[in-house]
Amino acid sequence: MSTELSLSYDGANLDKDDAVLRTESLKKSFGGLTATDDVSIAVERGSITGMIGPNGAGKSTLFNLISGFYELDSGSVYVNDTEVSGMKPYEIARSGLMRTFQTPRRLDGMTVREAMLVGPQGQSGESILPLFFGGSKVRTEEAANLEDAQRMLERFEIDHLANAPSTELSGGQLKLVEMARAMMAEPDILLLDEPVAGVNPTLAKKLAGFIEELNEEGQTFLIIEHDMSFIMRIADPIIVLDQGRVLMEDTPDAVRSDERVIEAYLGGSP
Amino acid sequence: MSESQSDGAGLTERLDRLRVEPGNLGVSILDLVAVGVFFLFFLMLVAVGVLSLNYGMYLLGLAGMYGFMIVGLNIQWGYAGLINFSVIAFWGIGAYAAALLTSPGSPHDLLLSPVIALVVAIVAAAIVAVLIGIPTLRLRADYLAIASLGFAEVIRLLFLNEREWTAGSRGISGAPELFEWLPVEPAVRLLSTTASVGTARNTVVILGLLFIGYVLVRRIHRSPWGRVIRTIRADEDLAKALGKNTYMMKMQAFVIGCVLMAVAGWFYMYAFEYLDPGELEPLQTFYVWVALILGGTGSDRGSIVGAVTIVAILEGTRFLNEIDLVVALFEAIPGIALNVSAVRLLLVGLLIILVIRFRPQGILPPKEELIWPGAAPDDSRSQERQATREQRGVDE
Numbered sequence: 001m002s003t004e005l006s007l008s009y010d011g012a013n014l015d016k017d018d019a020v021l022r023t024e025s026l027k028k029s030f031g032g033l034t035a036t037d038d039v040s041i042a043v044e045r046g047s048i049t050g051m052i053g054p055n056g057a058g059k060s061t062l063f064n065l066i067s068g069f070y071e072l073d074s075g076s077v078y079v080n081d082t083e084v085s086g087m088k089p090y091e092i093a094r095s096g097l098m099r100t101f102q103t104p105r106r107l108d109g110m111t112v113r114e115a116m117l118v119g120p121q122g123q124s125g126e127s128i129l130p131l132f133f134g135g136s137k138v139r140t141e142e143a144a145n146l147e148d149a150q151r152m153l154e155r156f157e158i159d160h161l162a163n164a165p166s167t168e169l170s171g172g173q174l175k176l177v178e179m180a181r182a183m184m185a186e187p188d189i190l191l192l193d194e195p196v197a198g199v200n201p202t203l204a205k206k207l208a209g210f211i212e213e214l215n216e217e218g219q220t221f222l223i224i225e226h227d228m229s230f231i232m233r234i235a236d237p238i239i240v241l242d243q244g245r246v247l248m249e250d251t252p253d254a255v256r257s258d259e260r261v262i263e264a265y266l267g268g269s270p
Numbered sequence: 271m272s273e274s275q276s277d278g279a280g281l282t283e284r285l286d287r288l289r290v291e292p293g294n295l296g297v298s299i300l301d302l303v304a305v306g307v308f309f310l311f312f313l314m315l316v317a318v319g320v321l322s323l324n325y326g327m328y329l330l331g332l333a334g335m336y337g338f339m340i341v342g343l344n345i346q347w348g349y350a351g352l353i354n355f356s357v358i359a360f361w362g363i364g365a366y367a368a369a370l371l372t373s374p375g376s377p378h379d380l381l382l383s384p385v386i387a388l389v390v391a392i393v394a395a396a397i398v399a400v401l402i403g404i405p406t407l408r409l410r411a412d413y414l415a416i417a418s419l420g421f422a423e424v425i426r427l428l429f430l431n432e433r434e435w436t437a438g439s440r441g442i443s444g445a446p447e448l449f450e451w452l453p454v455e456p457a458v459r460l461l462s463t464t465a466s467v468g469t470a471r472n473t474v475v476i477l478g479l480l481f482i483g484y485v486l487v488r489r490i491h492r493s494p495w496g497r498v499i500r501t502i503r504a505d506e507d508l509a510k511a512l513g514k515n516t517y518m519m520k521m522q523a524f525v526i527g528c529v530l531m532a533v534a535g536w537f538y539m540y541a542f543e544y545l546d547p548g549e550l551e552p553l554q555t556f557y558v559w560v561a562l563i564l565g566g567t568g569s570d571r572g573s574i575v576g577a578v579t580i581v582a583i584l585e586g587t588r589f590l591n592e593i594d595l596v597v598a599l600f601e602a603i604p605g606i607a608l609n610v611s612a613v614r615l616l617l618v619g620l621l622i623i624l625v626i627r628f629r630p631q632g633i634l635p636p637k638e639e640l641i642w643p644g645a646a647p648d649d650s651r652s653q654e655r656q657a658t659r660e661q662r663g664v665d666e
Contacts, residue, residue: 067511069507069510069511088510088515089507089510089511090509090510090512090513090514090515090516093510093511093512093513094513098511098512098513099511100511101507101508101511105504105505105507105508106504106505107500107501107504107505107508108503108504109500109504109568109636110497110500110501110504110639111639113639113641114497114639114640114641115501117494117497117641118497118498118501118509118512118514119512121513123494125493125494125495125642126493126494126495126498126514126519127495128490128495128522128526131489131490131493131495132486132489138493138494138642138645139642139643139644139645141494142494142641142642142645143644143645143646146641146645146646163639181512182512185512185513
């Protein structure tokens, strides 16, 4: 089983039948520092793919490259087999790829309910003209989105916070709101950047439960996480990055016992 | 004790009922009551003789004009977080559109209708705003600040030096009557036999336009568009990650704000009947900023309160010389011969410091949840209020 999944050192797994997200030899350097070096990964539809690696391995850079926040030096990114490299972040988001940020972002002056309503895509009320000439369209959409938001908040068990100002939330609650809001967009793939960093163990457990539940309903995830027990429990396969390259991709058990991974984490030969 | 508490609850309940917005216009009954009280106070001042009706109406018109600029800047800075230091330049575009196209003193002798000038002012301001927005709105907020500061000077110098076009520092004087068909005369005569009908008409025009503008702005503020714009202010990357075209939306906010500033300038020409490039000093831009910050950044009601406040400060301090107590106080300072009215700006500064110290979010900060009218089931919100109140009762 694990031999079947185990791949070359490049970790490229481009022959997955149904990849929501695929990258081909992504390269990015900042000045003399190569942050991402020839990274090719694929995330299979319906999977929870984990991504680990020591500090500075290039995980967040990779997220920023995929979501269009950084410009690629070379390589291509495909979402649902459509090339998105070179597109603006908002265009990539509209193509079905949503992401969260490592440090959760607060929306000053907004309640949680309002913040949730930013999530849905294609709202006609986000253009000026329909606000005045759209008839009841904006109201109907808004009412439906409000209901969806309420359901999503209930699902993440934060509906009691609906009226709370975003600024009063704890870090963990903010992570939940971020994920719930991203889900409002009905993404094909959701990229989570360290979802349980700074989150207390009880909430982390809850969060893991939510992710698995959504996954059972077909949601695809790509998750960066430092918390090994968390990522090993929910993700399969796991991609290991080290020094901007893919070190390996395999099942959690195989990754856990692989010497190269242990070496990368503990430091050793460069 | 418990009786007074229940009285307090009864009061908040009654206030809640007044927060209902007839026709979902974004203007609550409470707002209308506040405006009504303000006008009663105004009429009282006139009746007592503190204000002459003419001067009072002039002040109201001035507040209306500042209102347009502040509401415009609020869209840019309060909603979207765009730092625009060229408020007065867009005001100038509107003012010069009115002066050049409609004034008998214009070097072009066109004598067009003020309505055409208004359209030209709006279109010109929008085009210029887009031209400034294209290079700066993709960049960080500070670039717009720098570019707009420079642009304001460019516009001022342009109007000053292109004499053949703009009459330069000689200025343009005279303006046609604004909307002569408005039947304000009977109402004015009711109050006074000597008051100027023209001033009254101008005041009615600007306050009427401001009301319409305010209602429209409230509508976009509470819309999904307004929500995204406020997301951009809080965190532009987040808005992008959620699939929002932030550049386009910042552009829209910038253009709408600049258009409102141009309307203020257009009105100025009819109220003052004289315009020269000296009016385009950068100081005016900062008065508008001060007014917005005093009123409450991001708050629509605050913008209007800011307009009244800034006019009260700027015009009110003119009369400090006439209050004996104040003059005596200043004369008591040994060694310095101070002219009271010369310390106006000092007082403005002091007031800003006091407000920032004791009410950093402004006089009427934004605090309501903004949801498109009619989308949320009405009763749920009042139920929530009821629930919070009960909760508070339990806590106490």
